Amino acid sequence: MTDDRSVRDGGTLTVALNSDPDKLDPTLAQTLVGRTVFAGMCEKLYDIDEDGTVVPQLAASLPDTSADGRTVTFRVRPGAKFSDGTALDAEAVVTSLLRHRDLPGSARGTELAPVRKAEATGPLTVRLTLDHAYVPLTGVLADRAGMVMSPTALKKYGKNFTNHPSCVGPFRFVERVGGDRIVLKKDPNYYDADRVHLDGVVYKPIPDGNVRLANLRSGDLQVGDQMAPVDVRSALTEPKLQLFNSPSLGYQGIGLNVGNVKGLGEQPGKIDTPIARDVRVREAFELAIDRELLNKVVFQGMYEPACGPISPQSAIAPGIRPQDCPRRDVDRAKELLEEAGVRTPVKIELKTSTTPEQGRVGQVLQAMVKEAGFELSLRPTEYATMLAETDAGDYDVFTSGWSGRLDPDGNVSNFLKTAGAMNAYGLGDPEIDKLIAEGRSVADPARRTEIYDRLTRRVQDAHALIYLYRQKNYVVAGKDVAGLHVYGDGLIRVKNAGYTR
Known part of the structure; x- marks a missing residue:
């Protein structure tokens, strides 16, 4: 579900999550609330659109696959930069893919196990050699296994990347206070920064749906994620609130x-x-x-x-x-x-x-x-x-x-x-x-x-x-918030979000 009303520039959006995300490291993360935060700061090689169709994001086009299904080639979006200023290129993509596959404790290891070799065959061209034909691969690269991390940050921080995440996205990581908030700010390095309206996004874990709803009513929060049905029914009677919903894939x-x-x-x-x-x-x-x-x-x-x-x-x-x-x-x-x-x-x-x-x-x-x-x-x-x-x-x-x-x-x-x-x-x-x-x-x-x-x-x-x-994906937001996109994967996409004029 989308809301494409026009919005003004500026302002910070506060999004309430129903729990505190786990590690902010795409290789190790497991939670949906973590994926919601990643949606604001870590783009993937591919994404899904409102109709559930896989579309290019950091990749420049859909992949080319050989007749036997064992060689997959794709080009990387030109001119993109990570939040730390490092340029996105094929080598950076290969570094992230191999980390996802090989890092001990990786939650992406099973997904990328069929990838025998990943190599940069040009500045913006990646070739994957597979052990066997692997039909789900493009869908896999439309999730955390397709998130590309700054090789500079990976080298500097290693497993502590979770406390200094750097990706390509509309917002960049600023700080995390465990159990209280995750703060993102608009990233000037982002390739599509002109279409990002908000100054920043704050994610706050609030497990109690009644508390989330009360804060939405008061205006202390602007968006409530994964709202429970009992709270959704209550929100429907509120003139200052609106409901987004989509079927779940899970x-x-x-x-x-x-x-x-x-x-x-x-x-x-x-x-x-x-x-x-x-x-x-x-x-x-x-x-x-x-x-x-x-x-x-x-x-x-x-x-x-x-x-x-x-x-x-x-x-x-x-x-x-x-x-x-x-x-x-x-x-x-x-x-x-x-x-x-x-x-x-x-x-x-x-x-x-x-x-x-x-x-x-x-x-x-x-x-x-x-x-x-x-x-x-x-x-x-x-x-x-x-x-x-x-x-x-x-x-x-x-x-x-x-x-x-x-x-x-x-x-x-x-x-x-x-x-x-x-x-x-x-x-x-x-x-x-x-x-x-x-x-x-x-x-x-x-x-x-x-x-x-x-x-x-x-x-x-x-x-x-x-x-x-x-579940159904229920998201409640203030009526003065527009530009939110909520699809079947349950993620709140804030790239185009903002406050109405």
Whole structure:
């Protein structure tokens, strides 16, 4: 959704986020709120437009791919500079791509693993040599793996780049005060600076939606990101506020620790808990959940129940057989626990973020699964801390979500591939790995649809990542704010934003 009313130059926009972003390093970052901040300061080789079409951003055109799909060439936008004044060129792009692929702990490693070689074949020309045809590549480069960082800043700061990020973007990083604010200012080096109207943008983490809404009403905030349905309904009655919304490409659910004993990127191990030992216990846990009721009670029916990784907005979604989510069946859940030979109640701890909305999700799940023989305790945890703990395998179950990508591989491979860069569940299944590899290398849409249909059902049978619902992207802003763009990826694009004349 876009708002293209004309705006005046000047002013600072304050955007409220529902949590504090993790590292401001595109190689290491994992959160949607972090991507929202990156949207203001770190452009990518490609982006998506309002229709979900991939378009060039720091690349000058869409890539050229060889007949066998293993050589990809693209040109880099001429005349662009990083916020520290370093010129953008092919060598800078190669430096970032290889860092994304190879840096220990990189969250981009799985996405770029098929890239065998990246080289600058001219001042503005990049050639990638792939191990095999890799259909999702352009979509991958339209996200954090396509963000290009100043090689000067990378050399100077190394892993401390997160505290001194320098990219190409409409705004440059100024400061971060943990838990309070991230401050950006208009970047005079930006190649399209004449179309940037604001003097700066401030991002403030405010987990409580009621507090975000109160600050929007008072004018202390101008934009509220990821607003909860209950707050959206209230905002609709406010004459000074406006609503932006778009369907989500992602999903929300719960992740179960079935084999994460050594952290991300490591091979699965054995965990001596009922949910890790026996898939029947995990199936029973899922059968105790009523997705429709969860949506009604927590989200006022404004989200969509879901039980698979692929959004209806995905290009291949129409070809996938309808994903009939399992209906709640408490009797069958009890039978499965009896068949598994576990003592009831089965004690499990659920980690959630500290937002009131996620607290309600936890409480509803707690009540539902109790009837089937589970004793679910809740541990609200600050979001960045929860990510660190779940990445390390320090959990039983946690609320797991993803903002989503257009290509289905972007919703699958990082999380479900054995030792994937974001596989916090410790899931290891050779059949899933095989289907992921096939989905990446097959270009024919009908065959890809069949592959992801099979993959979805295989993942459902593992019950390691239980998909529960799909959000809508709700953004509330003051009516005197224009030029915002909110697309299916959930990001607030502030490049053209400003205050009305």
